[in-house]
Amino acid sequence: MFENNAVCKLLGIKYPIFQGGMAWIGTAELASAVSNAGGLGLIGAGHMPPDVLRKEIQKCKGWTEKPFGVNIMLMSPFVKEVMQVVVDERVPVVTTGAGNPGEYMPALKEIGTKVIPVIASVALARRLVKGGADAVIAEGLESGGHIGEIATMPLIPQAVDAIDVPVIAAGGIGDSRGMAAAFALGASGVQMGTRFVLSEECIAHPNYKNMVLKAKDRSTVVTGRTLGHPARVLANKLTRTYLEMEANGASTEELEQLGVGSLHKATHLGDVENGSVMIGQISGMLDDIKPVKQIIEDMVNGLPAVLESMRGKMGGSL
Ligand code: TUI
Numbered sequence: 272m273f274e275n276n277a278v279c280k281l282l283g284i285k286y287p288i289f290q291g292g293m294a295w296i297g298t299a300e301l302a303s304a305v306s307n308a309g310g311l312g313l314i315g316a317g318h319m320p321p322d323v324l325r326k327e328i329q330k331c332k333g334w335t336e337k338p339f340g341v342n343i344m345l346m347s348p349f350v351k352e353v354m355q356v357v358v359d360e361r362v363p364v365v366t367t368g369a370g371n372p373g374e375y376m377p378a379l380k381e382i383g384t385k386v387i388p389v390i391a392s393v394a395l396a397r398r399l400v401k402g403g404a405d406a407v408i409a410e411g412l413e414s415g416g417h418i419g420e421i422a423t424m425p426l427i428p429q430a431v432d433a434i435d436v437p438v439i440a441a442g443g444i445g446d447s448r449g450m451a452a453a454f455a456l457g458a459s460g461v462q463m464g465t466r467f468v469l470s471e472e473c474i475a476h477p478n479y480k481n482m483v484l485k486a487k488d489r490s491t492v493v494t495g496r497t498l499g500h501p502a503r504v505l506a507n508k509l510t511r512t513y514l515e516m517e518a519n520g521a522s523t524e525e526l527e528q529l530g531v532g533s534l535h536k537a538t539h540l541g542d543v544e545n546g547s548v549m550i551g552q553i554s555g556m557l558d559d560i561k562p563v564k565q566i567i568e569d570m571v572n573g574l575p576a577v578l579e580s581m582r583g584k585m586g587g588s589l
Contacts, residue, residue: 272571277437278460281405282338282364282385285309288450288567289408289439291464292342292368293416293549294318295538296475299327303334304472304563313340313366317534321352328360338363340387345370346417346500358382366408369417369500371395373402389441391419391426393433400434407434408462411442415465415551417502418442418493424456431457445553447573451581465551470563476541479548486554495530498523505548509533 273279278287288310290301294317302312312335314327324341331339341362343353346369354375357365365379368389376399379386385405390396396407409430411423419426423442430438440453441462453461468475468483482505492506494513504510513529530547537546561569582589 272574276459278406278439281437282311284311284338286567286571287439287460288570289313289340289366289441289460289462290467291414291441291462292316292344292366293464293468294344295534296468296473296479297342298474299330299334301467301470301473301563302339303331304470305467305567306331306335306337306339308564308567309337310567311338311340311364313342313364315342315344316347316353317344318347318349319353320349321356324353325356325360328356328362332360340364340366340385342366342368343372343375344368344417345372350375354378357384371399373399376402376404387439390430391421393426393429396430396434396438400436404436406437406439406459408439408441409458410462411440412493412501412503413443413552414441415491415503415554416549417500420501423453427453427456427458443551443553445556447570447577449553450570451574451577465553466557466566467563468550469557469560470566471560472563475538476543478541478543479538480560482543482548483550483554483557484560486550486557488552488555490554491550491552495526498526502547502549503551505543505550505554507546507548508544509547 276287286309290305290312292313292315294315297315302314305312341357364385366387372388387406388399389408389410409426411426412418427440437459439460440458444461445466450461491503493501495502533547536542537548
């Protein structure tokens with residue numbers, strides 16, 4: 272179906288479907304399952320120390336023969352060391368998030384690693400393509416976790432018009448309709464995070480998955496705007512405290528202190544009231560936990576019906 276798709280050709284994968292990085296839960300289990308199912312699995316390095324990341328990469332290599340990647344979170348205190356690990360391990364694809372990866376691109380490109388930064392603005396997309404990015408992931412503010420300020424719908428076509436490498440759409444995509452919409456906007460592929468949280472292979476605590484299942488359209492809020500690090504998370508006890516402190520002018524240190532360890536608390540300990548549940552707005556639509564292979568096949572197999580339905584909605588022949 273995707274024989275001539277630019278992203279599939281660039282990476283040697285069957286379907287142009289990426290799994291979002293996702294610190295703590297984008298593990299070798301999930302990444303290898305996505306790659307084995309024909310998409311691109313990504314190990315979410317988050318704040319991982321370099322030796323932990325190396326082990327995760329080696330596990331992934333043991334579980335899949337297919338291309339996979341590492342998502343490097345540029346605000347990590349270990350960013351230089353984890354970049355060195357992906358170079359040493361010759362990881363085929365690197366995606367980056369939460370910053371500008373420009374300074375690291377030459378070393379990655381030199382060993383043939385494909386570099387695909389997440390961008391949240393057209394200006395950064397332009398700059399990174401000049402610096403050698405092989406493609407970009409344009410991520411709208413519907414996503415969970417760290418976000419920019421533009422929604423997916425306006426971001427994708429503006430990024431597509433501005434650059435001449437493939438654009439992968441992210442943010443608010445969870446089924447074939449979202450995938451078709453991304454292609455309609457000019458994207459060449461999609462990335463999904465929250466949808467893959469609700470997979471059998473995702474190691475997130477059952478309480479975490481349950482919060483995604485129960486979430487409605489307005490269940491998430493954005494914290495950290497005053498710090499300049501906005502993040503979309505499920506509204507809970509933690510966010511109520513956080514937003515109240517933020518509104519009352521709490522210091523950066525006080526706010527950062529609240530966040531320390533909070534993602535692990537939610538993803539691994541299952542404390543979804545005091546922990547940080549980083550999920551996207553599409554949560555409201557997701558109501559089943561499936562094997563990764565089925566998530567991907569349902570996305571792809573549902574496309575013809577979406578195209579047919581579009582013709583119907585338009586109400587005339589095109
Ligand atoms: O990075 C993400 N999502 C994330 S990162 C994250 S951080 C974290 N927090 C606690 C524990 C562990 C990890 C959680 N979720 N998405 C990609 C993304 N990148 N979204 C937005 C951006 C972005 C924003 C600004 C990319 C570049 C950018 O440019 C700034 C610049 O320097 O020009």
